[in-house]
Amino acid sequence: MSSASYRSTRSALEESLSFEDVVMTGLAHDGGLFVPSSIPTLDKGFIEDWKNLDFQQLAFKIMRLYISTTDIPDNDLSILIEKSYSTFREPEVTPLKTLDADKQIFLLELFHGPTYAFKDVALQFVGNLFEYFLEKRNKLVSEETKKQRITVVGATSGDTGSAAIYGLRGKKNVSVFILYPTGRVSPIQEEQMTTVEDLNVHTLSVKGTFDDCQDIVKQIFGDRDFDKKYSVGAVNSINWARILAQMTYYFYSYFQLMKLVGSSDGKKVRFVVPSGNFGDILAGFYAKSMGLPVDKLIIATNENDILDRFLKHGRYERSGEVKATYSPAMDILISSNFERLLWYYIRQNLTKQDDKEAGRILNSWMSQLKSDGSFTADASVVEQARSDFDSNRVSDEETIETIKNIYDAHPSKYVLDPHSAIGVRTSLSFAAKDPERNANYISLATAHPAKFAEVVDKALLAVEGYSFERDVLPTELKALSTKKKRISLVDEASVEKVKEIIVEKLGE
Ligand SMILES: Cc1ncc(COP(=O)(O)O)c(C=O)c1O
Ligand SMILES: N[C@@H](CCOP(=O)(O)O)C(=O)O
Numbered sequence: 001m002s003s004a005s006y007r008s009t010r011s012a013l014e015e016s017l018s019f020e021d022v023v024m025t026g027l028a029h030d031g032g033l034f035v036p037s038s039i040p041t042l043d044k045g046f047i048e049d050w051k052n053l054d055f056q057q058l059a060f061k062i063m064r065l066y067i068s069t070t071d072i073p074d075n076d077l078s079i080l081i082e083k084s085y086s087t088f089r090e091p092e093v094t095p096l097k098t099l100d101a102d103k104q105i106f107l108l109e110l111f112h113g114p115t116y117a118f119k120d121v122a123l124q125f126v127g128n129l130f131e132y133f134l135e136k137r138n139k140l141v142s143e144e145t146k147k148q149r150i151t152v153v154g155a156t157s158g159d160t161g162s163a164a165i166y167g168l169r170g171k172k173n174v175s176v177f178i179l180y181p182t183g184r185v186s187p188i189q190e191e192q193m194t195t196v197e198d199l200n201v202h203t204l205s206v207k208g209t210f211d212d213c214q215d216i217v218k219q220i221f222g223d224r225d226f227d228k229k230y231s232v233g234a235v236n237s238i239n240w241a242r243i244l245a246q247m248t249y250y251f252y253s254y255f256q257l258m259k260l261v262g263s264s265d266g267k268k269v270r271f272v273v274p275s276g277n278f279g280d281i282l283a284g285f286y287a288k289s290m291g292l293p294v295d296k297l298i299i300a301t302n303e304n305d306i307l308d309r310f311l312k313h314g315r316y317e318r319s320g321e322v323k324a325t326y327s328p329a330m331d332i333l334i335s336s337n338f339e340r341l342l343w344y345y346i347r348q349n350l351t352k353q354d355d356k357e358a359g360r361i362l363n364s365w366m367s368q369l370k371s372d373g374s375f376t377a378d379a380s381v382v383e384q385a386r387s388d389f390d391s392n393r394v395s396d397e398e399t400i401e402t403i404k405n406i407y408d409a410h411p412s413k414y415v416l417d418p419h420s421a422i423g424v425r426t427s428l429s430f431a432a433k434d435p436e437r438n439a440n441y442i443s444l445a446t447a448h449p450a451k452f453a454e455v456v457d458k459a460l461l462a463v464e465g466y467s468f469e470r471d472v473l474p475t476e477l478k479a480l481s482t483k484k485k486r487i488s489l490v491d492e493a494s495v496e497k498v499k500e501i502i503v504e505k506l507g508e
Pocket of ligand 2: 155156157158159160235236238276277279329330336
């Protein structure tokens with residue numbers, strides 16, 4: 001069954017949008033996120049049929065279920081996928097490694113793309129998609145008619161920004177504006193974003209937090225006149241294509257695991273996902289809902305723990321201030337994509353499974369979140385969330401300790417980045433509660449340690465023989481510090497100031 005029709009999570013209207021519409025629109029005009037109206041379910045035999053496919057072939061099979069052939073014909077989709085993953089350093093794209101055979105913990109390395117973080121898996125594809133759809137649209141207009149352009153506006157706590165920039169640099173008819181919180185991204189992340197020479201790329205360092213940047217981006221999308229004039233596009237995980245592209249590695253790593261442990265091992269499979277904006281783990285939710293035999297998706301948070309608190313108490317509540325932690329990419333107060341999950345749960349509980357009624361209810365919860373800073377979900381929704389997910393919160397001290405312990409214990413002195421360490425700490429804690437070893441854990445390694453030098457050094461500097469420069473830092477990243485930076489400073493988290501800069505740069 002294919003599911004190529006989309007709607008907004010907050011809409012109470014009849015809606016049926018195409019994949020191309022939702023990719024190019026980004027955020028729905030009512031402030032909701034686009035979701036496929038139904039999640040395709042796979043035939044029983046899919047594991048046998050898919051288990052030996054390579055990453056690109058699997059990506060094709062999965063994406064085909066969510067993209068109609070009218071939007072992208074087969075041959076074009078294959079070309080887009082091949083092009084997107086040809087930039088990865090590993091032929092497997094996202095290899096699965098054994099981290100601790102005894103505790104059955106496996107590490108899914110997602111950082112072999114151009115910017116050394118999991119975002120590349122989706123953003124290399126999204127960059128090519130924008131180019132593809134713009135070319136398609138511009139072929140339909142005459143030479144005299146103004147060509148359609150897109151103005152991408154994104155918020156980042158460090159990784160989305162560089163991955164979006166590397167996915168879109170130099171692309172025809174695309175301008176990119178990336179907002180990041182001043183002083184809250186690592187030096188290498190800042191260098192990756194600000195040293196790119198392509199003139200279609202602009203970086204804005206905003207005095208504020210990631211949530212401030214995300215709010216500004218959402219406000220820009222909500223400004224219909226601005227959107228009409230500049231065709232605003234999204235690279236954050238509000239863009240459905242981000243979630244879709246991330247589904248592949250849940251399937252692929254499941255099949256890799258079967259090869260590592262033997263398909264007859266019969267144990268449960270749990271994915272452990274360092275989480276912030278809930279985009280990465282949401283792709284796992286779609287994979288599970290499609291039929292991938294996953295026991296639990298485990299949310300691993302840092303001390304900004306809205307998701308962990310929701311699962312424990314059933315209340316979705318923003319805390320006062322975002323805490324600056326050792327895992328800065330996850331320093332987020334409100335997890336944008338959680339809304340998509342809630343929409344499915346709300347709809348499932350309605351007697352008539354009515355899309356419009358689900359939109360209406362979710363809209364009221366989101367308004368409450370905006371006005372009161374919290375809402376309490378229906379008990380049935382919390383129960384469903386607890387059957388699909390589990391969670392754990394990891395402190396800075398535990399993050400550092402985990403980087404050190406894994407380095408000491410691993411035969412090849414494996415160096416984790418702080419975000420991946422939060423996942424590993426969580427995997428270890430769940431494995432400890434399962435002495436019978438009934439489950440295998442696939443722990444997502446979301447970034448390369450080189451991006452977080454200060455934290456990795458804090459954990460390992462005292463260890464004899466350890467050298468960041470020699471053992472961790474790739475040559476390609478070494479060169480960044482010598483390059484010239486281009487940054488616009490925004491001294492206040494103000495949407496007007498950001499819009500002014502966008503208009504000024506586009507006029508250049
Ligand atoms: C390295 C790293 N790990 C984990 C996350 C959290 O992922 P998500 O926001 O999709 O939950 C991010 C940011 O998104 C990240 O950059
Ligand atoms: N951790 C992210 C924050 C943005 O989240 P996104 O997945 O919605 O783009 C980052 O590194 O920028």
